[in-house]
Structure formats: C-alpha cells, structure tokens
Amino acid sequence: MQRGSDRLSVHRDDEMKHELQGMLKSGHPTRTEEWNDPEPTAEDDPEVMNGPVTPGRGPSSLETLRLELARNLTRGTFPATPREVARALRHGHAPDALVERVQALPHEARYGTVQELAEAVTGTAPGS
Numbered sequence: 001m002q003r004g005s006d007r008l009s010v011h012r013d014d015e016m017k018h019e020l021q022g023m024l025k026s027g028h029p030t031r032t033e034e035w036n037d038p039e040p041t042a043e044d045d046p047e048v049m050n051g052p053v054t055p056g057r058g059p060s061s062l063e064t065l066r067l068e069l070a071r072n073l074t075r076g077t078f079p080a081t082p083r084e085v086a087r088a089l090r091h092g093h094a095p096d097a098l099v100e101r102v103q104a105l106p107h108e109a110r111y112g113t114v115q116e117l118a119e120a121v122t123g124t125a126p127g128s
Contacts, residue, residue, distance in 0.1 A: 066118040068098060079112045 072092035077085060082105040089099045101121050111117040119126055 062118055062122050062124055065098075065122055066114055068094070069114045069118055072098075073114060078114070079110050081110055082107060085111065085117060 069089075072089050072094040073085065074088075077088045080088070082102050086099050086103045089102060102117070105120055109120065111120065116126070
C-alpha cells in the first residue's frame, strides 16, 4: 500500500490509465470530440516561422533566401565558389531547391558573404 499525499485515489488512477491506454497503443488521439483535436494547416496559412524556405517563395525573397542560407552555412564556408557552397548546403541538409539554385550560378564566381550569394541567386543588385 502506498502512503503519502496523493492527489488522486487509487480508483481514479486506474480510471485514468484505462482512458490513456487507447492513445498509448495507437499513437494518436482517440477522442471522439472533433473540437478537441488540433486543426490541420490550410493551403493559405502563413509559413511556419522556422520552416524550410526555398528561393522565390514569400513576399521578400532576398531576405528569406539570406536567412535560409545563413541557417545552413557557417562563417568558415566563405569565400567560396558555388560548387563549394552547394557541397556545404548538402552537408547541412538544406532544401534541394536551394542547392539547385546555388549550383546554377556561374562556376567561376566567388562569394565572400551570405549577402553576396543571396543577391546572386535572386538576381538583385547589391545594396537594393
């Protein structure tokens, strides 16, 4: 017999175990009330804060691309050619669309910062 200050009685504890048994075995909620389950995302929902960002998506493509590049690259990557950057992106598990856009850059080019690389990928003029 257990002694101490339990918030629940033995009977309520057994009842709660029985309620959770279906969820533990199935791996998903077994509630019948639909209002209690989380709603899936819709097509027109805004993008998740730290979700994958690919070139050309979103209202400010340069900023989102620069953010995604910075998330997947380190300072030690630069200065680098597009081939070296693509290798580092693959190593960082970046989205394939991002790696493909970097690989499409001229092979003789050399980039010193993430900003320079983002401007080259998006085709925007420096400083704009």
